[in-house]
Amino acid sequence: MNAHVFPVRVYYEDTDAGGIVYYANYLKFAERARTEMLRDLGAENSKIMKSDGIVMAVHHCSADYLKPARLDDMLAVHTRLVKIGGASLHLDQTVVRDGEDIARMKIRLVCMTLAGSSARLPENLRLLFNNYINNEQV
Numbered sequence: 001m002n003a004h005v006f007p008v009r010v011y012y013e014d015t016d017a018g019g020i021v022y023y024a025n026y027l028k029f030a031e032r033a034r035t036e037m038l039r040d041l042g043a044e045n046s047k048i049m050k051s052d053g054i055v056m057a058v059h060h061c062s063a064d065y066l067k068p069a070r071l072d073d074m075l076a077v078h079t080r081l082v083k084i085g086g087a088s089l090h091l092d093q094t095v096v097r098d099g100e101d102i103a104r105m106k107i108r109l110v111c112m113t114l115a116g117s118s119a120r121l122p123e124n125l126r127l128l129f130n131n132y133i134n135n136e137q138v
Contacts, residue, residue, distance in 0.1 A: 002135055003078040004040065006033035008095075010073040020068035026103045027061065030093045033077035034107070041132055043125060052122045053114055056089065060108040067102040069095070075102070081133050087111045087120050089129065 008029045016022040038044055038056075049055055069075055076096045083090035088110045095103040111119040121129075 003080045003094075004033065004037035006036050006077045006079065008032070008075045008077060010069050010071055010075065012071060015071050020070055021073075023063075023065060026063060026065070026095055026105070029075065029077050029095060030079075030105050030107065031058075033079045033093060034091065034109075037079045037081075041128060043128060048122075048125065049114065052125065054111045054119050054122065055114065056109040057112050058107060059088065059110040061105060063103060063105045065103050067097075067100070069097060069102055073097055081129060084121065084126060084129050084133065087118060089121075 006029075010021055014021050014025045035045060038048075045055065074097070078094045078096060080092045081089060082092050088108055091107045091109070093105040093107060094101050095105075111121050113119045
C-alpha cells in the first residue's frame with residue numbers, strides 16, 4: 001500500500017521554549033497531510049462539502065512521539081489509508097526525518113452531515129478510497 005508523502009519544514013512558530021516542535025503541532029502537520037492526500041485524490045474538503053453534503057471529522061487520534069524535531073528540520077508526513085468503514089476512514093500517519101520515524105499517529109475520521117449528524121460514507125467516495133487503498137489510484 002502506497003503512502004501519500006507531504007513535506008513539512010519546521011519553523012520557529014512550531015517550536016516551544018525548549019526549541020523543539022511542540023507536541024500539538026505534529027497534529028497540525030498530520031491534518032495538512034491528510035488534507036493534501038484528499039486533494040490529490042480529487043476529494044478535497046470543500047468539494048465533498050458541496051457535492052456530497054458531508055465533512056470528515058477526526059473522531060479518534062492517538063500519537064506516539066519517538067524523537068524531537070527541531071527548528072529548520074525537513075520532515076515528511078507519510079499518510080496511509082488502512083481501512084474504510086461504513087462511515088469512517090482509518091489512517092496511519094508517520095512523521096519522518098532523514099528516513100527515521102519520529103512520530104506515529106493513528107487517526108479515525110468519521111463522516112458527518114453539515115448539521116453535525118452521523119452520515120454514511122457516500123458510495124462515490126467509498127469507490128475512490130477503495131481504489132486508492134488497493135493501489136489502483138495514487
